[in-house]
Amino acid sequence: MPNRDSADLVVVGAGTIGGWASVFATEHGAERVVVLERGESGQGASSRAAGIVRAQGGTPQTVALGMWSIDFYRSQRERYGTDSGFRELGYLILATDEVQEREAKARVEMQRAAGLGDVRYIDAAEAARLNPTLDPATFRGGTYAPGDGCVDPPRNVRAYSIAMQRADVELRERTSFLGIRTGSDGAVTGVETPEGTIATERVLLTGGPKLREVGALVDARFFVGAVRHQVAVTEPHEAFDVERQPMVFENAIGLYWRLEEGGLLFGMSNPDEAPGQAREVDWPYLHAMEERMHRYVPIAEGLGIRKAWAATIEYCPDHLPIVGPVSTRAGDEIPGVTVATAVGHGMMWGPGVAKIGADLALTDMTEVTDVSGWGMDRFDEEGRSPSYDPIALPFPVTAADE
């Protein structure tokens, strides 16, 4: 019998990153993988997301991450006998002025060079042919990728939970990660929980909007913030009772919408809002965003709201994942401890980030994409970093300690 209190890998957090990473780790050869979840599987951001999935990234590496994740979603049924409900709907990222049009066209070149062969710039008339609910007079055109789509976030939680069970991952719910033990060389030797110590030489830290707190437990500082993000679904309308209709993103302000249950699901964050945990729906802001959507989709005007929720999303000011070795505030690497976060893009990049996290935790290398610019060492003392992904929600500009 294996010792119950030892593991080849301990994963902190049973969200989409920790969940899928634990499965990938077993596929990579890790025999005993334990996942610690302080609440219940999926109770963080992962069950509350809007489910938008796109390969239209703003850098070659995030394009690769999106493509990897979409391929994974498509392969799930064959691999695991279950899936996250990926639906290919296509995605239109609007250009509303000349500058945006120029940037969009340049992005298409970059994305095609990065391997996303079917992305193209389309004018407003073609966009309205693809999505007849759009008023073509309200925008110039946009970039369009027919292979983008959405997942069903609760179904994704179910999918990784089933895959974890089948892979014999040991999920310990209601078991908080409290910290690590290290040896004389500073390397991790164990993980502390309220039930005692789990002996291990490898730990993968996740935590989504709680990642900063998780980091503090190992004396690491992650430049990840947490802020309210709101999603609502309109009542049904026959115009949305279709199998396929491209999702739309107004990148300039961070408003997106897509088909959901015969109506439209739309979501956004308020970039002017102070970071912190979401506690309630901000109705005035929600209605302002709804009105903004009506500008593009006049037919949605007058539709009631069927459901709405506010949840806490994690973000990083440069909008890029954080993956790789973990160092303390003093700058000392903690051998054996790895971090993985998709910083607010856990549906579109989650599988790829989870795979990278598992790969780096077990072997120090990954083939998903070039991750050399995504380490926690890219930030200066104030949390500034040298690059960013321009296709993202407009989150607060800083994630430095409050």
Ligand SMILES: Cc1cc2nc3c(=O)[nH]c(=O)nc-3n(C[C@H](O)[C@H](O)[C@H](O)COP(=O)(O)OP(=O)(O)OC[C@H]3O[C@@H](n4cnc5c(N)ncnc54)[C@H](O)[C@@H]3O)c2cc1C
């Ligand atoms: C409203 C909303 C809409 C979104 N829409 C989209 C979208 O359309 N597309 C997209 O790509 N992304 C979207 N996101 C972002 C996406 O949901 C997240 O990026 C993703 O779910 C994060 O996954 P995670 O596993 O890192 O974190 P989580 O799902 O939050 O999981 C982290 C887990 O760690 C656990 N934990 C924390 N501390 C500890 C501890 N000390 N010990 C043990 N466990 C601990 C938590 O309980 C939690 O279950 C959205 C998010 C929100 C909130």
